[in-house]
Amino acid sequence: xxxxxxxxxxxxxxxxxxxxxxxxxxxxxxxxxxxxxxxxxxxxxxxxxxxxxxxxxxxxxxxxxxxxxxxxxxxxxxxxxxxxxxxxxxxxxxxxxxxxxxxxxxxxxxxxxxxxxxxxxxxxxxxxxxxxxxxxxxxxxxxxxxxxxxxxxxxxxxxxxxxxxxxxxxxxxxxxxxxxxxxxxxxxxxxxxxxxxxxxxxxxxxxxxxxxxxxxxxxxxxxxxxxxxxxxxxxxxxxxxxxxxxxxxxxxxxxxxxxxxxxxxxxxxxxxxxxxxxxxxxxxxxxxxxxxxxxxxxxxxxxxxxxxxxxxxxxxxxxxxxxxxxxxxxxxxxxxxxxxxxxxxxxxxxxxxxxxxxxxxxxxxxxxxxxxxxxxxxxxxxxxxxxxxxxxxxxxxxxxxxxxxxxxxxxxxxxxxxxxxxxxxxxxxxxxxxxxxxxxxxxxxxxxxxxxxxxxxxxxxxxxxxxxxxxxxxxxxxxxxxxxxxxxxxxxxxxxxxxxxxxxxxxxxxxxxxxxxxxxxxxxxxxxxxxxxxxxxxxxxxxxxxxxxxxxxxxxxxxxxxxxxxxxx
Numbered sequence: 001x002x003x004x005x006x007x008x009x010x011x012x013x014x015x016x017x018x019x020x021x022x023x024x025x026x027x028x029x030x031x032x033x034x035x036x037x038x039x040x041x042x043x044x045x046x047x048x049x050x051x052x053x054x055x056x057x058x059x060x061x062x063x064x065x066x067x068x069x070x071x072x073x074x075x076x077x078x079x080x081x082x083x084x085x086x087x088x089x090x091x092x093x094x095x096x097x098x099x100x101x102x103x104x105x106x107x108x109x110x111x112x113x114x115x116x117x118x119x120x121x122x123x124x125x126x127x128x129x130x131x132x133x134x135x136x137x138x139x140x141x142x143x144x145x146x147x148x149x150x151x152x153x154x155x156x157x158x159x160x161x162x163x164x165x166x167x168x169x170x171x172x173x174x175x176x177x178x179x180x181x182x183x184x185x186x187x188x189x190x191x192x193x194x195x196x197x198x199x200x201x202x203x204x205x206x207x208x209x210x211x212x213x214x215x216x217x218x219x220x221x222x223x224x225x226x227x228x229x230x231x232x233x234x235x236x237x238x239x240x241x242x243x244x245x246x247x248x249x250x251x252x253x254x255x256x257x258x259x260x261x262x263x264x265x266x267x268x269x270x271x272x273x274x275x276x277x278x279x280x281x282x283x284x285x286x287x288x289x290x291x292x293x294x295x296x297x298x299x300x301x302x303x304x305x306x307x308x309x310x311x312x313x314x315x316x317x318x319x320x321x322x323x324x325x326x327x328x329x330x331x332x333x334x335x336x337x338x339x340x341x342x343x344x345x346x347x348x349x350x351x352x353x354x355x356x357x358x359x360x361x362x363x364x365x366x367x368x369x370x371x372x373x374x375x376x377x378x379x380x381x382x383x384x385x386x387x388x389x390x391x392x393x394x395x396x397x398x399x400x401x402x403x404x405x406x407x408x409x410x411x412x413x414x415x416x417x418x419x420x421x422x423x424x425x426x427x428x429x430x431x432x433x434x435x436x437x438x439x440x441x442x443x444x445x446x447x448x449x450x451x452x453x454x455x456x457x458x459x460x461x462x463x464x465x466x467x468x469x470x471x472x473x474x475x476x477x478x479x480x481x482x483x484x485x486x487x488x489x490x491x492x493x494x495x496x497x498x499x500x501x502x503x504x505x506x507x508x509x510x511x512x513x514x515x516x517x518x519x520x521x522x523x524x525x526x527x528x529x530x531x532x533x534x535x536x537x538x539x540x541x542x543x544x545x546x547x548x549x550x551x552x553x554x555x556x557x558x559x560x561x562x563x564x565x566x567x568x569x
Contacts, residue, residue: 061204063176066119071179071399072285073203080204087200092227098190098420100270104239105352106296108410111140112353116154117178121393129358129401130158132387134167137356141168144175173214176205179399182231183208184406185215188269191420191504192412193442195222197268199230202252222440226264229253233288233403236295243271246278248287277317284344285398292318294348296380299330302348304337333380335373338365347373349400357384360391360400411444416502417494418442425507431482439492441472448472448494457517458565459487462558464551484513518566520547526566534559
């Protein structure tokens with residue numbers, strides 16, 4: 001049993017403790033650049049690699065606060081997974097059924113998700129990111145905290161360093177590690193509503209794996225889950241349906257073929273995914289694609305280049321990817337990458353947030369690389385402000401800034417709520433049928449308080465109320481009225497706490513009834529007599545009022561329009 005939260009194993013390159021290069025197995029020296037090879041009498045002497053580890057108690061992994069758990073799987077975790085394989089603990093949901101678009105990282109953002117984990121060497125970077133995101137980045141931050149006490153620490157820390165505190169939201173929910181890119185929520189738009197797509201986290205970190213299902217309640221977003229074992233950093237996409245992952249995804253889901261895996265992403269994200277070769281684990285232990293590429297526009301991409309490792313496997317993979325995207329007509333930018341021992345120094349692991357780019361820089365390698373990367377990104381994104389943050393401590397733990405954040409896209413409706421009506425999408429109904437009206441909703445402040453449901457028999461030219469201010473619980477059973485129309489439609493209008501209203505439409509459906517819309521005199525035809533009856537009854541209704549076709553208690557313009565919409569002459 002590991003009781004100290006740290007284990008040591010033999011590896012041929014580099015000395016790493018908790019993912020941080022060090023001089024010995026008990027002391028950290030994050031800024032020390034240390035040779036990983038010792039050559040004695042022509043032989044390579046294996047050095048020691050130490051990693052902060054979870055603690056196994058009662059058959060369950062526990063993650064003590066303050067440990068810098070690396071992004072890659074630790075020896076203790078690997079041993080646990082050998083006995084308790086990942087996946088199979090949760091059932092996949094049905095895929096979204098509305099019009100789906102997966103959100104890119106370069107489009108407008110409402111916020112960035114972060115986790116306050118890993119001790120000072122990690123949270124110092126989280127703190128800097130939060131300050132820049134809430135000021136230059138013009139976005140909120142949602143910081144996962146293990147307790148109210150930790151939330152208070154986060155608030156006081158960010159306030160003291162100049163964050164815009166109106167944009168800081170602490171989410172009190174346990175997490176195990178800082179690597180929220182890999183376990184956090186991936187966002188789609190279903191219609192004009194943001195929704196979360198989750199996966200099985202490719203690490204045995206239970207609180208991390210559960211975080212997306214908790215966060216959905218914080219923001220009141222619809223939630224879907226597929227059954228791929230996956231780390232979110234092994235995925236990049238643009239806003240028009242193209243995506244990329246490394247072949248790690250195939251290795252992690254050995255019971256599925258590549259086409260089956262691609263189909264899952266197609267069903268849940270509406271994207272076409274290209275699978276690239278993966279880096280050797282000796283170069284990047286995670287094999288995640290965000291360690292060597294970043295998509296920055298619909299047809300623009302940044303890919304690593306390896307000036308000190310020309311012809312290496314990783315160099316060939318990057319060159320091949322660059323050629324592939326160039327062949328598609330994309331603009332390809334190249335930034336340098338470098339390895340030292342087991343540490344992968346990369347610049348593609350950047351964070352885009354509205355007008356801001358958070359770009360890594362490193363103390364342990366030459367400034368030349370930092371400067372080259374800055375110049376390339378400045379040329380690639382001249383309208384964004386670039387801020388460099390020293391990220392050696394993250395790199396020692398197999399990740400950088402992109403790995404410790406997740407993007408929350410901006411609401412599609414501005415200040416007005418949006419809804420996506422999921423049922424009915426079509427069909428034919430008879431009077432008296434009960435139709436299940438289903439919808440999801442969204443709002444810029446996550447606070448749709450109730451909804452109105454309305455019915456139109458003429459394709460939306462006029463509307464009658466079905467129910468007002470009913471609960472926004474996504475379900476209402478509607479009794480179909482006696483009306484005959486092939487152009488019926490429902491709309492669900494969300495209302496937020498500020499009184500803003502907005503919503504979406506169902507599919508068009510048919511009602512096979514006995515009453516003809518617009519037939520005021522009941523003769524089975526819509527003609528001039530019906531128009532005259534509407535005009536002659538103009539004004540507020542007093543008692544039975546057949547001319548009040550839209551049911552609003554007043555005979556007026558909408559009633560005339562309804563008659564004209566079905567006019568036969």
